[in-house]
Amino acid sequence: MTLLFGHLIDLLLAVSLTVLAWRLLATSDLFKATVLFIAFGLLMALAWVRLDAPDLALAEAVIGAGITGVLLLTALRHLDSGARVARMSGRSGRRSLRVLLPALGIMPALLVLLCLSSPHIRSTAGLTASVIERLDQIGTDHPVTAVLLDFRAYDTLLETAVLLLAVVAVWSLHPVRPIFSPEPISPAQRGLLRLLLPVLIMTSLYLLWRGSHAPGGAFQAGALLAAGLLLLLLSEQRLPGRWSGMFLRLLLAGGFMIFLLVAAGALVGTGTLLDYPGGGASWLLLSIEAALSLSIAALLATAVIGGRPSDRSTEFPPRRKDPAGEEG
């Protein structure tokens, strides 16, 4: 009975994910597409939960749905209203696809169902056994963290480099512009910020600490911290001018730099890149993760701000010029 319900939920998830993906690709309204993308991310997180991958579910919910959603919405604000609706040609073609849609949705669902019910496909365990076998040689009890920071540390190192490069690319496009309208902030929003910010920081620290033995870790902690920073941004809090220079750049690059230093140190010490001394002490992994999560939070938030800090003496992001404010 429980198994049947599980299959039913999986089927529902697979169908709605496919339908959502199609809707968000087919719509000509970019705002609608963004909202659908956020919904898609949330459902995707549910799918990861169903697949027993809570690490991925956390990352998908916070980064895939939350932060990327904000990123897309702010990007949409920068576009002029004419560009928001991408003109689609050939509406008749879309209609025939609309007929095809149920078939498109049902096929992957059937495939999932087949995979779930066939014992052959389910029994392929992949690399799980060999990872767990070597777990005691590293400073962590959680297999996912072990893979991220030890077995496949090279991938993680390059991923953080990609994030850093993305912000460098954003900064090279144009100086920062004021991002939000000059309307006064609602007191309820300030209250929510006061309540949620400590909770977000605490949860982020908890996830970071938990990463060594249970689902959690640098990316999830960093993304939660970034959510807190975005709340601060939305409430018109700014980085003071004296911190938007070298301090901000060090914060952005810090995670990658420390990771790289450890990698290079291992290269000097043991002759292999990222081969941690003593199989990787837990304090070493934890310090890499702490630096990484701070950097990831800063990187995601600066990507949302979009544009480089123009001058050392101005706040980042700058205030919008408000004619009413100048009079008073």
Add this chain to the structure above:
Amino acid sequence: MFLRDATTCLLLLAAASFFLAGLVGLLRFPDVFCRLHALTKADNLGLGLVCIALIIQADSWHGAVRLLLTWFLVLVSGATIAHLIARKALQQGQTPWRNR
């Protein structure tokens, strides 16, 4: 044991009815303020009932506290976001719907 499961089922069914009512309201109500009203009812009461139903089934007190905390956070952020959307709609000059 039976009483516990039956209570959970009843609470979950009640929650489902709230979510359904909220969904119908969201789809059918005439303006953004009415829709927000329908939606927040579903969020607050529906989720609250689900949380109570699961607290009855919780193994430990910290599991129960975590569920309560989830409800509380959704209550606070849901109410604030509804307020912010309504505020923005008013600023944009949308007038609340009136039945004449």
